[in-house]
Amino acid sequence: MKKDMKKASSTTHKTKIEWTEIVWNPVTGCTKLSVGCKNCYAERMASRLKLMGNPRYINGFDVTVHEDLIDVPLLWKKPQMVFVNSMSDLFHDDVPDEVILKIFKTMNEANWHIFQVLTKRTDRLAKLSDKINWTPNIWMGVSVENVETTYRIKDLTSTGAKMKFISAEPLLESLGPVDLRGINWLIVGGESGPHSRAMEKDWVIELKGLAEKYKVAFYFKQWGGTNKKATGSMLDGIEYKAMPKMD
Numbered sequence: 001m002k003k004d005m006k007k008a009s010s011t012t013h014k015t016k017i018e019w020t021e022i023v024w025n026p027v028t029g030c031t032k033l034s035v036g037c038k039n040c041y042a043e044r045m046a047s048r049l050k051l052m053g054n055p056r057y058i059n060g061f062d063v064t065v066h067e068d069l070i071d072v073p074l075l076w077k078k079p080q081m082v083f084v085n086s087m088s089d090l091f092h093d094d095v096p097d098e099v100i101l102k103i104f105k106t107m108n109e110a111n112w113h114i115f116q117v118l119t120k121r122t123d124r125l126a127k128l129s130d131k132i133n134w135t136p137n138i139w140m141g142v143s144v145e146n147v148e149t150t151y152r153i154k155d156l157t158s159t160g161a162k163m164k165f166i167s168a169e170p171l172l173e174s175l176g177p178v179d180l181r182g183i184n185w186l187i188v189g190g191e192s193g194p195h196s197r198a199m200e201k202d203w204v205i206e207l208k209g210l211a212e213k214y215k216v217a218f219y220f221k222q223w224g225g226t227n228k229k230a231t232g233s234m235l236d237g238i239e240y241k242a243m244p245k246m247d
Helices: 002-010 041-051 097-109 123-133 151-157 203-211
Strands: 023-024 082-084 114-120 138-143 163-168 185-189 217-222
Touching: 041 217, 097 123, 097 138, 114 123, 123 138, 123 151, 138 151, 138 185, 185 203, 203 217
Parallel strands: 023 082, 082 114, 114 138, 138 163, 163 185, 185 217
Antiparallel strands: none
């Protein structure tokens, strides 16, 4: 048991991502899919971790399944909000179906935690949805960065997920009059870090208005830029950090 608890604590990672508490990475590595991936923070971090000799990143940013991490949330007794695969995309083509379903099974069994899953690969999400047991503690989200990627919202709403959210980060242009019916939570944020692309205030205001129209919880994460602490997350002097209501 002591060995198991040591294993659990070594895979519990606090995060600076404001809308979650810890990250769990049973899969690491990814490949760029759309323009939102251009300045991928996870790719930069994976490169640093490989140089530091971290054994989880011996393959750098190549997709790697860590079988020994799939069941560790069952050992975390304290209920936590868990971001799944902050360093990958669970629905990447190189992750076998059986691995995806095993990870969801762990989420089903560890029902005292909330698991937040975020993907850009919504075609595969939609195809696998009927094989997934969508327990209420699983929040399923999609990344939407521009008009071209708004189709991901429709793919998300076609799933059986009980809690659905959108991460419009990095927001690279106006998304236009998107339909938010069936969506519970909208996160909006600008890109941060080196070479970050600018986000216009009008794009944020537009999404805030749509969230109000459809009664969707609105979370404004950041303006971003090379110094995101300096730019902050105030929108017209107010912070918007709403979380979705759970039944």
